[in-house]
Amino acid sequence: MARDRDKEERNERAKKAISAMKVMGIPVQKVKPVLKNLLKESENSWDYIEADNYSVLVDALFSQPEFPDTGIKKRDADLGESSEPTRKRLKLDEEDDASPSGSRADVLRETSLIHPAAEEDASPQLQLRRRRAEPASESVLPQQSFIQKASDVVQPQSCSGDEGTVVSPRGNVQEMRALRVGPQIGHKKELASTSNSLVKYPRDKGLMKESVDILVPHQGSKVELGNRSSVSPVRPKDEPMDDYEPSFEVPIAMMPPAEATPFRSKDLQDRNMHPGIAAGNGPTIQINVSEIRASECAERRKGNGVPCNNGTDQELEDLKDGSPKTFEIASSKSGVVKISLTCRSGNQNFVMPDLESLFKMVEDRCLKSYRILQPDFSFMNIMTEMCQCAEELSSKTSGEKENIINIIPMVDSLKTSGMSSMMGGIPSIAPNGSAVGVPHCSGPIVLEGLNANGTAKKKNDSEDPDTSNVRASELVVLEQQDPQCVNIRPLHDVNDITKGEERVRISVVNEVSSERLPPLFHYIPQNLVYQNGYINFSLARIADEDCCADCFGDCLSASIPCACARETGGEFAYTSDGLVKKDFLDQCISMNLDPGKHSHVYCKDCPLERSKNKATPRPCKGHLVRKFVKECWSKCGCNKQCGNRVVQRGITCNLQVFYTSEGKGWGLRTLDDLPRGAFVCEYVGEILTNMELYDRTIQTTGNARHTYPVLLDADWGSEGVLKDEEALCLDATFYGNVGRFVNHRCNDANLIEIPIEVETADRHYYHLAFFTTRKVEALEELTWDYGIDFDDHKHPIKAFQCLCGSRFCRDRKRPRTRRRSLVLK
Numbered sequence: 001m002a003r004d005r006d007k008e009e010r011n012e013r014a015k016k017a018i019s020a021m022k023v024m025g026i027p028v029q030k031v032k033p034v035l036k037n038l039l040k041e042s043e044n045s046w047d048y049i050e051a052d053n054y055s056v057l058v059d060a061l062f063s064q065p066e067f068p069d070t071g072i073k074k075r076d077a078d079l080g081e082s083s084e085p086t087r088k089r090l091k092l093d094e095e096d097d098a099s100p101s102g103s104r105a106d107v108l109r110e111t112s113l114i115h116p117a118a119e120e121d122a123s124p125q126l127q128l129r130r131r132r133a134e135p136a137s138e139s140v141l142p143q144q145s146f147i148q149k150a151s152d153v154v155q156p157q158s159c160s161g162d163e164g165t166v167v168s169p170r171g172n173v174q175e176m177r178a179l180r181v182g183p184q185i186g187h188k189k190e191l192a193s194t195s196n197s198l199v200k201y202p203r204d205k206g207l208m209k210e211s212v213d214i215l216v217p218h219q220g221s222k223v224e225l226g227n228r229s230s231v232s233p234v235r236p237k238d239e240p241m242d243d244y245e246p247s248f249e250v251p252i253a254m255m256p257p258a259e260a261t262p263f264r265s266k267d268l269q270d271r272n273m274h275p276g277i278a279a280g281n282g283p284t285i286q287i288n289v290s291e292i293r294a295s296e297c298a299e300r301r302k303g304n305g306v307p308c309n310n311g312t313d314q315e316l317e318d319l320k321d322g323s324p325k326t327f328e329i330a331s332s333k334s335g336v337v338k339i340s341l342t343c344r345s346g347n348q349n350f351v352m353p354d355l356e357s358l359f360k361m362v363e364d365r366c367l368k369s370y371r372i373l374q375p376d377f378s379f380m381n382i383m384t385e386m387c388q389c390a391e392e393l394s395s396k397t398s399g400e401k402e403n404i405i406n407i408i409p410m411v412d413s414l415k416t417s418g419m420s421s422m423m424g425g426i427p428s429i430a431p432n433g434s435a436v437g438v439p440h441c442s443g444p445i446v447l448e449g450l451n452a453n454g455t456a457k458k459k460n461d462s463e464d465p466d467t468s469n470v471r472a473s474e475l476v477v478l479e480q481q482d483p484q485c486v487n488i489r490p491l492h493d494v495n496d497i498t499k500g501e502e503r504v505r506i507s508v509v510n511e512v513s514s515e516r517l518p519p520l521f522h523y524i525p526q527n528l529v530y531q532n533g534y535i536n537f538s539l540a541r542i543a544d545e546d547c548c549a550d551c552f553g554d555c556l557s558a559s560i561p562c563a564c565a566r567e568t569g570g571e572f573a574y575t576s577d578g579l580v581k582k583d584f585l586d587q588c589i590s591m592n593l594d595p596g597k598h599s600h601v602y603c604k605d606c607p608l609e610r611s612k613n614k615a616t617p618r619p620c621k622g623h624l625v626r627k628f629v630k631e632c633w634s635k636c637g638c639n640k641q642c643g644n645r646v647v648q649r650g651i652t653c654n655l656q657v658f659y660t661s662e663g664k665g666w667g668l669r670t671l672d673d674l675p676r677g678a679f680v681c682e683y684v685g686e687i688l689t690n691m692e693l694y695d696r697t698i699q700t701t702g703n704a705r706h707t708y709p710v711l712l713d714a715d716w717g718s719e720g721v722l723k724d725e726e727a728l729c730l731d732a733t734f735y736g737n738v739g740r741f742v743n744h745r746c747n748d749a750n751l752i753e754i755p756i757e758v759e760t761a762d763r764h765y766y767h768l769a770f771f772t773t774r775k776v777e778a779l780e781e782l783t784w785d786y787g788i789d790f791d792d793h794k795h796p797i798k799a800f801q802c803l804c805g806s807r808f809c810r811d812r813k814r815p816r817t818r819r820r821s822l823v824l825k
């Protein structure tokens with residue numbers, strides 16, 4: 001019995017030693033004989049072998065002929081030198097501005113646009129550029145100072161699981177830049193990059209591999225990033241050696257990646273699953289191997305349909321077990337998490353870009369491809385979230401269970417994982433319009449290699465016998481919390497979908513179906529510039545004749561209308577009750593119903609036509625000269641309660657988002673009786689340029705329910721040639737206000753959109769405000785005529801089948817009666 005126990009213990013220790021070496025990239029077959037030898041020499045002194053994280057073993061391995069001395073640091077040296085960067089600081093260079101990336105398609109099809117009234121103005125909020133357009137380091141990363149506790153530093157060995165990806169330095173090396181992030185405890189230190197911080201990678205059989213190591217502290221869940229650039233390394237101050245205590249843990253567990261089971265996002269969406277959970281076969285996680293070859297991704301971006309998320313590259317010669325690993329996380333008990341990312345490129349001349357550019361590019365891709373729209377989105381936020389998740393999970397998980405997890409992410413997993421909610425909570429919109437990808441909390445999650453009860457599966461005969469023992473012991477059962485579930489956040493507040501952004505609460509109800517909440521979007525009460533749209537709100541641009549600096553109190557009560565009424569023919573558009581005056585409203589309605597009867601302007605070079613066909617744009621079809629309202633604003637002397645400040649005061653009536661019974665999805669209704677001409681809400685969204693809209697449109701698939709972008713074409717015709725950044729539209733799909741719930745009704749809608757200037761009289765940009773076209777009773781649905789031409793079958797976004805119920809509905813198999821026969825109730 002005792003002998004059995006001894007043997008068992010020996011085996012266990014051997015497995016651990018092998019695992020530890022494997023983490024360093026030393027294959028098991030190289031470890032075994034050396035280990036055996038050492039045991040023999042030391043008379044089975046395991047303590048001796050295990051001391052100092054197997055330093056004796058590492059030394060012995062590196063003394064082998066297969067590890068010629070090419071400047072390789074041995075283990076001891078590693079601790080002293082390779083690990084040095086972890087105790088030093090990288091001084092961050094200034095980050096570059098994000099450069100707008102990606103190719104622009106030449107063609108923008110106008111048909112996706114709703115043409116509302118026109119005029120421009122601008123609010124200060126509009127100048128808030130998205131986080132991505134700003135230097136990434138500014139707000140997120142306190143790169144100049146690095147806080148680190150030496151004892152929490154993970155040793156610098158890169159944890160490549162690839163047997164061929166030996167992290168220990170060998171000849172013919174490629175430099176690896178290391179990001180060092182220290183935990184927020186202990187000493188404040190700077191982190192510097194020196195040549196010592198560069199861990200060497202081998203060039204291997206024509207395939208270059210480079211790794212980026214990121215030490216992510218989750219003490220305080222704060223990520224601090226070391227040098228994101230390999231340029232201008234700053235020599236670090238040396239830390240006292242006694243301050244350094246290697247804390248890299250011997251892996252207790254390691255999850256081998258599953259066979260590649262490529263899921264495509266569509267499959268996942270169809271199944272309403274997140275990647276990694278296999279469909280139909282019980283709760284088995286298929287950790288998808290995601291070998292992404294740069295060339296494949298490039299192809300994919302070119303649009304040839306090659307998904308870059310399933311590129312399991314079985315041809316990689318160095319992948320002995322057919323389970324390439326690209327992304328690994330190792331943690332120490334002291335709370336340091338180390339992430340190692342291995343890239344493979346078929347490009348012989350591959351050179352690792354500087355991390356700053358890399359992160360920027362990843363951010364840009366995420367923002368574009370996954371529609372991450374959180375203004376402060378940054379790649380480092382993902383890392384921070386990772387830290388927080390690790391911390392949360394760690395407190396719930398037995399510390400003994402897992403020290404190393406190999407994670408093989410799929411690119412698309414960002415879309416549907418809890419991570420996506422962190423990154424902006426962008427839902428995937430299924431063809432039926434419902435939000436998918438909301439993380440599920442499933443039952444017990446069993447990793448591949450385990451049976452449902454958590455015992456190890458019988459191994460496949462074909463598996464590498466050398467690693468079989470290790471593998472069986474490495475498998476780990478995750479506890480019931482799916483990491484994805486940790487990130488679940490409520491999509492909307494049913495009591496107030498505005499989340500307090502408006503003066504009134506706007507509740508959400510569904511008395512019709514089981515769909516409890518509308519698909520996720522970000523509630524914003526004011527338009528925000530997406531990226532390139534040019535909005536200039538400077539006070540200097542408001543001319544004296546465009547404001548009423550001398551006014552006081554309520555402009556409407558003055559005997560002579562002030563300068564702000566000039567735009568509306570010397571009379572204010574609003575009554576003292578805050579309603580749009582009858583004549584003005586009638587004219588606006590008439591323009592919508594019968595645009596042909598009203599004036600148009602014609603561009604010399606129409607942005608719409610240009611975007612449809614850049615090479616040979618067709619002549620401008622003309623733009624309606626819209627009527628618009630100019631409200632008083634900051635440069636005016638009146639007060640906020642001035643009668644000429646209606647829209648800027650925001651929503652005041654009681655509204656409700658509700659589920660329509662006619663099949664139109666969610667809609668907006670009033671809970672109050674509303675008089676004719678009452679302001680209801682603005683149509684708020686992201687301000688996009690035409691080209692940006694096109695980029696989005698081509699990503700829109702199928703006939704998904706979406707909000708229609710609204711074209712702001714106020715002054716195009718009078719401007720001659722307009723730059724793309726001046727031809728703007730609003731898209732409320734991802735960021736918007738309640739206006740995005742207003743459904744369409746042909747011709748006799750009870751709302752009309754009126755362009756409102758607030759911040760500026762420059763008409764490329766303006767607010768689009770909904771006013772009632774007639775008296776509306778409480779609980780009536782609020783509708784708006786999108787102006788869709790249902791006969792336009794070439795529209796890139798297939799028009800929905802109109803269920804407006806109007807007797808003037810244009811979506812009928814009959815001759816067009818577009819906007820001709822309106823009879824307002």
Ligand SMILES: C[S@@+](CC[C@H](N)C(=O)[O-])C[C@H]1O[C@@H](n2cnc3c(N)ncnc32)[C@H](O)[C@@H]1O
Pocket residue numbers: 518663664665666667704705706707708740741742743744745800801802803804
């Ligand atoms: C701006 S959104 C309105 C809110 C949307 N109903 C929702 O559930 O989020 C526009 C989408 O609503 C639906 N919709 C709006 N008006 C409709 C109508 N008259 N008939 C059918 N569907 C309509 C269409 O799917 C359209 O793409």
